[in-house]
Amino acid sequence: MDGAINVAVDQLTARAAASIPAKDTPVLLYCLSGSRSAAARRTLQGLGYTCVHNVGSLMRARRHLVRT
16 A cells, blocks of 8 residues: 555564654554554554554455545
């Protein structure tokens, strides 16, 4: 999707600050099934990010982003 940043869940802790400098930036997470995006949400919230949303699967993300 346009504007998406692909960061593997196991690299998220190391790359979060560089990819998302402001901890109040709205972040929409998605992956193929929704399970890795759920793990990513927990990781980002643990790092202090306050506006993190798990959209779920790629298909759900596409539907969500088309509506907004």
